[in-house]
Amino acid sequence: xxxxxxxxxxxxxxxxxxxxxxxxxxxxxxxxxxxxxxxxxxxxxxxxxxxxxxxxxxxxxxxxxxxxxxxxxxxxxxxxxxxxxxxxxxxxxxxxxxxxxxxxxxxxxxxxxxxxxxxxxxxxxxxxxxxxxxxxxxxxxxxxxxxxxxxxxxxxxxxxxxxxxxxxxxxxxxxxxxxxxxxxxxxxxxxxxxxxxxxxxxxxxxxxxxxxxxxxxxxxxxxxxxxx
Amino acid sequence: xxxxxxxxxxxxxxxxxxxxxxxxxxxxxxxxxxxxxxxxxxxxxxxxxxxxxxxxxxxxxxxxxxxxxxxxxxxxxxxxxxxxxxxxxxxxxxxxxxxxxxxxxxxxxxxxxxxxxxxxxxxxxxxxxxxxxxxxxxxxxxxxxxxxxxxxxxxxxxxxxxxxxxxxxxxxxxxxxxxxxxxxxxxxxxxxxxxxxxxxxxxxxxxxxxxxxxxxxxxxxxxxxxxxxxxxx
Amino acid sequence: xxxxxxxxxxxxxxxxxxxxxxxxxxxxxxxxxxxxxxxxxxxxxxxxxxxxxxxxxxxxxxxxxxxxxxxxxxxxxxxxxxxxxxxxxxxxxxxxxxxxxxxxxxxxxxxxxxxxxxxxxxxxxxxxxxxxxxxxxxxxxxxxxxxxxxxxxxxxxxxxxxxxxxxxxxxxxxxxxxxxxxxxxxxxxxxxxxxxxxxxxxxxxxxxxxxxxxxxxxxxxxxxxxxxxxxxxxxxxxxxxxxxxxxxxxxxxxxxxxxxxxxxxxxxxxxxxxxxxxxxxxxxxxxxxxxxxxxxxxxxxxxxxxxxxxxxxxxxxxxxxxxxxxxxxxxxxxxxxxxxxxxxxxxxxxxxxxxxxxxxxxxxxxxxxxxxxxxxxxxxxxxxxxxxxxxxxxxxxxxxxxxxxxxxxxxxxxxxxxxxxxxxxxxxxxxxxxxxxxxxxxxxxxxxxxxxxxxxxxxxxxxx
Ligand code: SF4
Numbered sequence: 001x002x003x004x005x006x007x008x009x010x011x012x013x014x015x016x017x018x019x020x021x022x023x024x025x026x027x028x029x030x031x032x033x034x035x036x037x038x039x040x041x042x043x044x045x046x047x048x049x050x051x052x053x054x055x056x057x058x059x060x061x062x063x064x065x066x067x068x069x070x071x072x073x074x075x076x077x078x079x080x081x082x083x084x085x086x087x088x089x090x091x092x093x094x095x096x097x098x099x100x101x102x103x104x105x106x107x108x109x110x111x112x113x114x115x116x117x118x119x120x121x122x123x124x125x126x127x128x129x130x131x132x133x134x135x136x137x138x139x140x141x142x143x144x145x146x147x148x149x150x151x152x153x154x155x156x157x158x159x160x161x162x163x164x165x166x167x168x169x170x171x172x173x174x175x176x177x178x179x180x181x182x183x184x185x186x187x188x189x190x191x192x193x194x195x196x197x198x199x200x201x202x203x204x205x206x207x208x209x210x211x212x213x214x215x216x217x218x219x220x221x222x223x224x225x226x227x228x
Numbered sequence: 229x230x231x232x233x234x235x236x237x238x239x240x241x242x243x244x245x246x247x248x249x250x251x252x253x254x255x256x257x258x259x260x261x262x263x264x265x266x267x268x269x270x271x272x273x274x275x276x277x278x279x280x281x282x283x284x285x286x287x288x289x290x291x292x293x294x295x296x297x298x299x300x301x302x303x304x305x306x307x308x309x310x311x312x313x314x315x316x317x318x319x320x321x322x323x324x325x326x327x328x329x330x331x332x333x334x335x336x337x338x339x340x341x342x343x344x345x346x347x348x349x350x351x352x353x354x355x356x357x358x359x360x361x362x363x364x365x366x367x368x369x370x371x372x373x374x375x376x377x378x379x380x381x382x383x384x385x386x387x388x389x390x391x392x393x394x395x396x397x398x399x400x401x402x403x404x405x406x407x408x409x410x411x412x413x414x415x416x417x418x419x420x421x422x423x424x425x426x427x428x429x430x431x432x433x434x435x436x437x438x439x440x441x442x443x444x445x446x447x448x449x450x451x452x453x454x455x456x457x458x459x460x461x
Numbered sequence: 462x463x464x465x466x467x468x469x470x471x472x473x474x475x476x477x478x479x480x481x482x483x484x485x486x487x488x489x490x491x492x493x494x495x496x497x498x499x500x501x502x503x504x505x506x507x508x509x510x511x512x513x514x515x516x517x518x519x520x521x522x523x524x525x526x527x528x529x530x531x532x533x534x535x536x537x538x539x540x541x542x543x544x545x546x547x548x549x550x551x552x553x554x555x556x557x558x559x560x561x562x563x564x565x566x567x568x569x570x571x572x573x574x575x576x577x578x579x580x581x582x583x584x585x586x587x588x589x590x591x592x593x594x595x596x597x598x599x600x601x602x603x604x605x606x607x608x609x610x611x612x613x614x615x616x617x618x619x620x621x622x623x624x625x626x627x628x629x630x631x632x633x634x635x636x637x638x639x640x641x642x643x644x645x646x647x648x649x650x651x652x653x654x655x656x657x658x659x660x661x662x663x664x665x666x667x668x669x670x671x672x673x674x675x676x677x678x679x680x681x682x683x684x685x686x687x688x689x690x691x692x693x694x695x696x697x698x699x700x701x702x703x704x705x706x707x708x709x710x711x712x713x714x715x716x717x718x719x720x721x722x723x724x725x726x727x728x729x730x731x732x733x734x735x736x737x738x739x740x741x742x743x744x745x746x747x748x749x750x751x752x753x754x755x756x757x758x759x760x761x762x763x764x765x766x767x768x769x770x771x772x773x774x775x776x777x778x779x780x781x782x783x784x785x786x787x788x789x790x791x792x793x794x795x796x797x798x799x800x801x802x803x804x805x806x807x808x809x810x811x812x813x814x815x816x817x818x819x820x821x822x823x824x825x826x827x828x829x830x831x832x833x834x835x836x837x838x839x840x841x842x843x844x845x846x847x848x849x850x851x852x853x854x855x856x857x858x859x860x861x862x863x864x865x866x867x868x869x870x871x872x873x874x875x876x877x878x879x880x881x882x883x884x885x886x887x888x889x890x891x892x893x894x895x896x897x898x899x900x901x902x903x904x905x906x907x908x909x910x911x912x913x914x915x916x917x918x919x920x921x922x923x924x925x
């Protein structure tokens with residue numbers, strides 16, 4: 001997000017500040033350790049995660065604009081540190097970590113941000129947000145309140161886009177086939193924008209769409225909500 | 229017979245389960261917000277069934293029509309005999325297969341056809357000649373439109389599956405609400421003296437193995453008829 | 462060996478994923494299933510509780526498997542069943558082949574059993590000189606083609622009616638037909654004769670009931686019933702993990718299996734067999750043999766973390782939901798059990814190092830776990846297999862890469878500067894593609910790289 005999609009972070013900051021909250025960004029954190037974790041390298045993953053635990057110590061809520069990274073911290077950190085000295089800290093962090101859209105809707109009780117985004121859009125659920133965190137309702141509630149925005153659901157809306165981290169480069173043929181199916185569903189809605197709460201899915205899909213010279217643009221939910 | 233292997237396998241199992249696995253709600257609970265209190269019976273989760281007799285009968289009728297089971301609710305023996313005679317004529321039955329049962333005997337005799345009784349023809353392969361197998365059953369199940377029968381209640385294993393048409397005759401007090409009731413009945417009726425075979429039949433034999441398209445009469449009967457007698461025969 | 466299975470998988474996957482006909486065929490075949498399944502699920506008063514209940518029952522039986530198995534076997538033996546405990550595939554095969562010899566059998570008819578695929582029973586019997594006929598329509602079709610089943614529940618779902626018609630024409634000399642109904646009747650006629658002829662019937666078992674000493678067989682066609690009714694000898698082959706405690710548990714498992722598996726409320730025939738023909742019964746086999754198979758199941762049982770993988774009732778729902786399965790197809794796995802459950806258990810049954818690639822061939826989307834009627838934590842077990850594989854033999858270059866990455870995350874400032882420097886290079890990456898490492902090539906095969914932003918979030922934050 002930092003290097004490839006800074007506008008997502010900027011949008012998140014703008015939204016919370018508009019709502020009157022203060023935001024802090026931990027410059028010491030680069031990654032949650034999920035790539036190593038998913039590849040089976042749990043020691044290397046812990047090496048990264050330990051420092052995340054240290055940087056994020058404290059009490060306030062931690063909001064992450066990616067279902068996938070949220071799931072890592074919220075669901076997998078406790079498993080990664082099970083029966084280790086950091087277990088309690090990991091559990092504590094897990095409890096106060098939230099995915100961006102669910103934080104807005106479930107914690108702050110906000111659905112209308114006064115945003116305006118005049119376009120026809122379709123929404124892709126990142127799998128981790130959807131199935132690890134059961135986030136499906138929240139982004140839709142938020143999108144429904146955006147002025148001049150038309151939300152069109154695509155066929156097989158909950159199926160995976162095929163990114164899957166290192167899977168995308170280890171098994172590019174399968175990942176591509178999945179992405180093709182997904183982008184075909186998105187294209188057939190005739191939307192102008194493909195919105196998601198996960199940048200990694202969008203990076204994969206945008207890469208495919210660009211290669212196929214399609215006009216459909218991908219954009220993160222936060223960027224839509226930060227448009228006025 | 230091979231006690232050695234038995235003990236070796238049981239030994240491996242005992243060793244393996246010394247550490248208990250996380251319970252379903254522990255192990256996956258963290259990733260699954262649907263942590264659920266488990267009630268005592270599956271009756272509370274399965275599709276619901278009306279409590280009154282008429283509602284059950286209607287549900288059973290509806291299930292039969294979805295399954296393409298021919299269902300006839302008739303008030304007595306005479307109506308049943310007429311319905312069977314009708315089928316005999318339409319399908320040009322030549323040989324019947326049946327078993328002795330007080331409810332079946334008068335009906336089968338009234339059809340006036342050559343009849344193989346399984347009690348006299350224990351070679352089940354001879355049933356291959358029959359146009360129809362007529363049997364009794366243990367129960368009917370409203371929830372699913374199923375028939376519960378056993379080798380003892382319905383003339384063995386082959387009679388209800390080998391001929392191309394299976395006719396079941398039952399009385400209305402045999403209609404049970406749901407699957408839990410059916411297994412309860414089986415358990416209580418037979419105690420420790422089970423027949424070697426029981427089956428739940430739900431609709432005529434079917435397959436979807438070619439392009440997932442439904443075809444009836446794959447290996448078992450293509451036609452299944454249930455004759456339900458309104459008064460106890 | 463590891464090279465062979467993994468590379469075969471990749472070669473086959475590359476072929477099938479590019480086959481758009483295959484993709485469309487599988488999608489079409491699953492469409493009506495999905496609709497029916499969702500309608501059925503909606504009729505449950507509480508589908509989630511039903512899954513949870515089923516998982517709890519399976520937990521109970523597996524964690525006390527020794528006691529339930531002993532009950533089960535004692536009850537069965539008391540009523541004349543001959544029980545054989547097979548430690549591995551070889552022992553099970555040898556027992557059944559010896560039995561065929563003892564009975565002077567010629568023809569053996571089988572109803573659907575994946576466990577017999579697991580132990581390669583057909584080959585063993587055929588080599589010993591017996592004719593073995595699969596009677597389930599889908600199995601009959603793939604047997605004629607000399608193929609393994611494509612799917613746990615729908616063995617011939619990859620074939621069109623035209624391909625089946627051609628096959629029947631070639632092998633059975635039947636007239637070509639466009640109609641699934643006519644094709645089914647051709648198989649029915651062919652197999653009728655075999656049931657009457659067969660000396661031995663072989664079946665599987667979906668459940669074993671400890672309380673009463675019975676096996677339960679689920680099917681739709683009636684071939685299972687004929688297989689267990691007509692031949693003089695019936696042999697059932699069952700994995701040791703299939704035992705459940707009570708008869709009444711079936712009231713939950715039977716509809717759950719059907720709903721998840723085929724989108725039916727309950728399948729057409731659900732039969733219980735508790736022994737050979739009893740003295741007051743007109744027909745049925747004179748002998749009933751039950752072969753109980755371990756074949757490394759106890760090894761999986763010993764892994765408490767993944768023990769729930771033995772909950773599996775082989776409904777096939779996780780295959781149907783799996784985007785990997787739908788794109789690579791059932792044969793690509795090269796395993797008896799395809800799809801997510803196959804990827805989870807094959808490393809336990811046949812060796813982690815040979816089969817770990819299946820655990821990596823997943824986007825971890827979790828669709829399998831969501832549909833599994835007995836709540837197996839499938840996609841997390843893929844993660845566990847990956848962790849175990851790394852723990853026993855990590856790939857050195859991958860480990861180096863992740864160590865470097867972990868090291869770099871200590872210095873976000875450095876990474877920021879590196880990114881700024883490499884930003885102008887991104888557009889040229891495709892030009893130098895041939896000399897890039899495999900992962901980047903893999904990405905570029907079908908996708909463009911994302912651009913590195915002019916200003917990183919970090920820079921933006923600093924400036925504020
Ligand atoms: S793992 Fe679950 S979903 Fe997959 S076949 Fe087994 S029971 Fe069905």
